Amino acid sequence: MALLQLENVHTYYGHIHALKGISLEVNQGEIVTLIGTNGAGKSTTLRTISGMARPRTGSVKLEGKPIHNLPPHQITRLGVGHVPEGRRIFPRLTVRENLEMGGFTVARGDVQRRIDSTFVLFPRIKERLEQLGGTLSGGEQQMLAMARGLVLEPRILLLDEPSMGLAPVLVEAIFEIIRTLHQKGTTILLVEQNARMALQVADRGYILQSGRIVMEDSAKALQSSEMVRKAYLGEE
Amino acid sequence: MPALQRAGNWINLYILKPIGQILVFVVVSAAIMSALALLLGAVLNTPWHGIDLLKTRKGIDLFNQVVKQLPDMLLDGISIGFVYAVIALGYTMVYGVLRFINFAHSEIFMVGGVIGFEVMTRLGEANALSTMPPLFVILLMILMAMAFCGILAVVIERIAYKPLRGAPKLVPLISAIGVSFLLTDVVRAVQALSRNVFNMPYPLDRVGNPPRIFDLISFDPITQLSKGQQFLNPPFLQTRIPLVGNLTTNMTTVIIIVSAIIMVVGLNYFVNATKLGKGIRAVSQDQTTAALMGINVNQMITLTFLIGGALGGAAGVLFGLKVANITPYIGFFPGLKAFTAAVLGGIGNITGALLGGILLGLLEAFFSALLPFFPALGTGYSDIFAFSVLILVLLFRPTGLLGKKEDEKV
Amino acid sequence: MKAAKYLALVIALALVGSFVTAPVASAQDAKVIKIASHSPLSGGQSLLGTAIRNGVELAIEQYKKPIEDMGFTVEFVPFDDQATPDVGVSNAQNIVNDPAILALVGHLNSGVAIPSSEVYNRADLAMVSPANTNVNVTDRGYPTVNRVCGRDDAQGAAGAQYAVEKLGSKKVYVLHDKTAYGEGVATFFAQAMEAAGVEVLGFEGTTEAANFDAIITPIAALEPDLIYFGGIYNQAAVFFKQARDKGIKANFMGPDGMDGSDLAKIAGEAVVGLVYTSAAGPASVYPAAEKFVEDYKAKFTINPEAYAAEGYASTQIVLAAIEKVLSENGGAMPTRADVAKAIRATTDFDTVIGKISFDANGDPKVATYYILQVKNADPAKWGENELVSSVTAPSPLTAKEMMEGGMEATPEATKSN
Structure with missing residues (x-):
């Protein structure tokens, strides 16, 4: 059973339909990364998991138990760490x-x-x-x-844009730390704009576009995907 | 010796340092006010200026008068200032956490005074007032008022504020004003129906006899209170406590100042050294992130109201001990002044509430006590002057005296 | 959360409901005559306000029979002015709009009586005041405004005379509560003291109700031998208590506003020895009052406070006047103007507080001013306060007439100690 599992999650901000049926899972010990442009719904996904946003339909399960109706502080108590x-x-x-x-x-x-x-x-x-x-x-x-x-x-650590606004040396350092955590067995769900770095440390990845998952695969496969290279890695 | 050293550090950090800070505030504010009063006394002593408003009463040596009244003005100002400070803490804590002015706080303060009256009166009816140790009586009054008002504040929050948390800012404010009227009238109705009273005088004269220790020190039993009647023992609360030189003050003033200092120091410890206190501070700085830390935000808000209400209740008892009579309407002005003190010090800031309270108390005491010597003005104008100073301060420091400093905002 | 909202709704509806079902004036029944009382029934001065109300109720109960025999029902309608001018005036509007109300007994506070009586006077509604001593109550010369008590000019002077002659006061500090009554009587007192060569160290008004520290400080520094508080007991008591606690040893004095047992209840030992003047004597000075006190206690199970007897006496006058109008007009519903005229014409009428005649301004032609001293800190023993002196003085109009008639007009001390 996956440690964390999202099934067909729809989340709204007022009238804005931010997540349009997200399904994903993170297994014990994995680093999974969510990649997408601004507004694709990456942060909303993390916020939905940690209870700061409530899904209108769909479920979030931790070790098979639904957590999407719990208030944020109780989700944290179950071992979901969110670095916003x-x-x-x-x-x-x-x-x-x-x-x-x-x-x-x-x-x-x-x-x-x-x-x-x-x-x-x-x-x-x-x-x-x-x-x-x-x-x-x-x-x-x-x-x-x-x-x-x-x-x-935490049993799973949600990292939201850890490299944002940092100098390249620091970005390196942050990813080095993520790598170390991975070796120690920490389960991480990583949201990053720096797709290249993210895919280098991750085991698997999901590509988000306007609230939907358009692709999922191993990090290696994503790195070599034509579409990903063009759209997210800035390669021609 | 690390344990000893840690204990030393702890005492230093949570006892000596805050008391030192309070002392500095008191001494500096008192010194500035005294210097200004003496200066004004000297300058306005002779009517050189030709301004009618500033002419002093005939036959009055203003400078002399200031000198004569100085100790009393300082003591009056400091003691009422501490009461304002304790009330202001309730306003400022709730504001820090919710960015919301709890206008019902002044009535929670009033209810504290009523609880003090109830405890005292019931003890009196049970003939326990004069036999119980006086300090125990007062402690009991304060603790009962703290418990009742703390819970009252929590209940008010649940019923009147929490359902409105998402509403525009003005809505809970109006709700608070409504609660304020409601509390006044409920107290009025309850006391009218149960005791058929409106005035709730504290039976202060009946509290205990002076403890032996004050018999040993030279104290002046006020035996000639008025012709034809004498106390066997001077009422405990009127026991004169020697200060410097010939200067004495009464037990009530000492109790007010000591209790207020204990509460401020206690609150400082709670907020800065305990997990829950830090949790409240975290919630006041960033509610969503605090929730991500596993902090139950609603619980912290409840706790804030509990503490704020308890402090308000304690202040009500202290005020009752000071003024000897509580009515359902007594909360309004002290509440307004404490709110002003909170703003003066920088709302949301605990240290600021303390400083603001002491300053406002002193301003009020000095203006009321000196304006009678200006026949064109009179003591009735003291609030105008005190509030003008407030406006001046806010013109130059819109965030209040300590509002910008990186102090603990709660 | 839902429950809280519903609770709030229920409370709101209940409040609205209580307003809607409040008694509405019934105008159609012309055979009903109503007498209103108007005094503070709630708040810090309700002790005296309720005494007035009770006095009126008792008098109506005991004296309504002759009018009822003429085919009318007499109803009593009490109003609460909360000792507040605004409330008094707005009640007054309601009162004059009820045509069945033919006369009114009230108020306790001159500051309320003066603006409210403007409304009554426009509607020709007669007011008989049991307690308003401010000179402006009657000096406006309204045909509808009368009082059974004395005036503050004479009361202030009587107090000053006692302070100088009996207390030997040399330096006095005068405070007042900034109301028409308090400031008025304090002014007359201070003027009389100054005229007698006493030094007035200060004359200050304050609305402070709780913390008098800062007001006491300059008084302590000036060391007066007498402090006079022109105001009402609930505020004055707190002041006196705190002043004693701060070690002030001066004598305390005040006008008739001190006359409430709550003064002793709040201030305790601090006011033992306090001297107050009163335009209303203790029940013991009125021979006819003995039965009144008994009846009052039987009906209300409490001692009559000050102004209960005056409220009763005012009502006696009102009822007698209505009765007279009815007997003269053959039993038709009297007009307010007729009732007002009959009340003003009251001459040598026997009331529970003695014979009363009104002068052209509605003042009693002769009034007695009593000087009393608090003897006991126990509020239950308030009635035992000692009458230390009394002064009888004619009203200004009466004095003028006496002057013109070549008679002696100086106030004359009838009793001393």
Whole structure:
């Protein structure tokens, strides 16, 4: 059974029909990437999974149990970690407090240990612990957002545009971290505009166009697909 | 020694530092106000200016008068300022989390005063008021009011605000004003039907006897309150507490200031050091992300109302102890002033509410106590002057005194 | 959430319903004569307002028989002015629109009585006031406005005389509540004190109801030997209590607005020794009042507060006047103007508070001003306040007539201590 399964999900924003029947699945230990242009429905898909948007029809199942009627905080408690687009660091909480919020649902004794364990991947964060979140640079904020998501030790991590607005060196670093997470066995659903990088780390991928999945395959196959190369990888 | 060191750090961070900050606020505000008052006293002492409005009463040496009244004005201002600050915390916390002014807060404060009255009166009816330890009586009043008003605020939120959460901003505001009227009239009706009273005087004189410790220190029993009657023991709440030099204040003032400081320090600890407190701060900064962290946003909002209501209730009791009489209409002006204090300090900002409360209390005390010496003005104009200062401050700092600083917004 | 919405709806409907079913004036039954009372029945001054209401109700019950024998039903309609001018005036509009209401007893507060009586006067509706002492109530010379109590000019002067002669006051601080009544009587008091050579350290108005700290501070610094509060007990009590708590040792004094047992209930020991003037004596000074007090207690199970007897007396006058009009016009429904005329013509009429004659302005020709001292912090013993002095003085019009008649017009102290 797939860890996460979406079946024929329709999501609306007011009158806007954002997702028009999305079906996808993510298996234990996989990195799956969603690729598409702006407005294709990538972020909406993640928001629907984590409960911030509610599907009008269709189902979202975690290990076979429907979760689409639960409020966001309960979905998080089931182990769905969502690192939102634009990082959404709490600007007036310190870095330490931001991390603690990531472990809000975790038993008190475990939080500190888990925070410490994120420092292996994000050593820069450790130096900034007492600083306010709002004072970090963009790259540091992205690192913090991911570290905050990992404190939950999620069963599946939803990453929304982790490389957006970052310098190339930092983009490399972020993807390196994603690769490491993958090796450790973390299940990731990755939304990226940088399709090339995304397909390099992912096992499988889905191509979204205006709220519909138009193609799904292994990352390798997608990389070599004519359509994908033209439309998303910028190759002639 | 790491445990000891940690304890030291903890005391430093959550006890000494906030108390130090409060002291700094009090001392600096008091010093500035005193300096201004003395300066004005000196400048306006002689009618050199020819402005009728600013002419002082004949035979009054304004500078002398300022000097004579200074300690009282400071104590009055600081004690009412702390009450305003505790009420303002309720406004500012709810605003921080929901960006919504809970106009019913002034009536929650009033209900706190009524609960204090009920506890005191019932203890009195059971003949327990003079035998129970006075501080215990007051603690009981405060705790009961906190519990009742905290729950009341939560219930109000559930019934009157939560269903309107998605509505345009003005709608819950109107609802709050409606709740405010409703509470006033419910209290009025309940007290009229159950006790047939409108005024709810606190039986303050009946609270206990002074504890032995004050017998040892030199205290001045007010024996000649008025001709022909004497207390066997001075009422506990009128026990004079020596300050510096000849200056004394009464027990009520000390209780108000100490309780208010405990509440502010406690709130500071809760908000900055506990998981739930941090959760509230997270919700106030970004509700959706907070939900993604697994924080139950509704629960945090409920908690905010609970704490805000409890603080309002406690402030109601402190106010009742200070003024000795509560009526169903008593909430309006202190509520308005506390709201002003919250705005003055920077709404949404806990430290700002404290600073704003103390400043407004001092402004009010100074203006009311000095305007009688200007026959063309009179004490009735004190609010106009106090609020003019507010407008001036907001013209130069629209976000309030501490609104822009990166302080904890809750 | 749904439930909450429905609850709100039900409450709203219930509120609307209660307005709709409120008693509506029935104009068609010409055989009904209504007497209204109009005083604060809710709020901080309801103690005295209710006393007036009760006094009126009791008098109607006891004296309506002669009128009912002439084929009319006498009904009592109480109104609540909430001690607020706006409410008084808007009630007044409703009152004058009910043709069955032929006369009215009210108000407690001069600040309410003055604007409301403008409305009554336009409709020829007679008002007999049990309690309004402000000079402007009658000095407008309206044919419809009368009172059974004294006036603030005389009351202020009586208080000042006592303060100087008996309390030996040299320095006084005067506060008032910024209402027509409070400021009026405080002004007369302060003028009389100044005329007697007493230093008036301050004359301040305040609407503060709770925290008087900042107002007390300059008073404490000026060290007056007497503080006078021109206002009503509910506000004054809080002030006096806080002033004592702050160590002020001056004597306290006030006008008839102090005369409510809530003063002692709120201020406790702080007001023991307080002296107040009153245009209404304690029941004990009226020989006829003994039975009234008994009847009042029997009907309402509480002691009559100040102005209960005055409300009763006012109603006695009103009922006698209506009876007279009825007997003169052969039992037809009297006009308001006739009733007003008959009330104004009241001469040497025996009421529970003594013989009353109105002068051309509606003032009692002679009024007695009582000076009382609070003796006990227990509100239940309010009735035991000691009458320390009383002064009888003619109304200004009467005084003028007496002058013209070459008679002695200076107020004369009849009793002292």
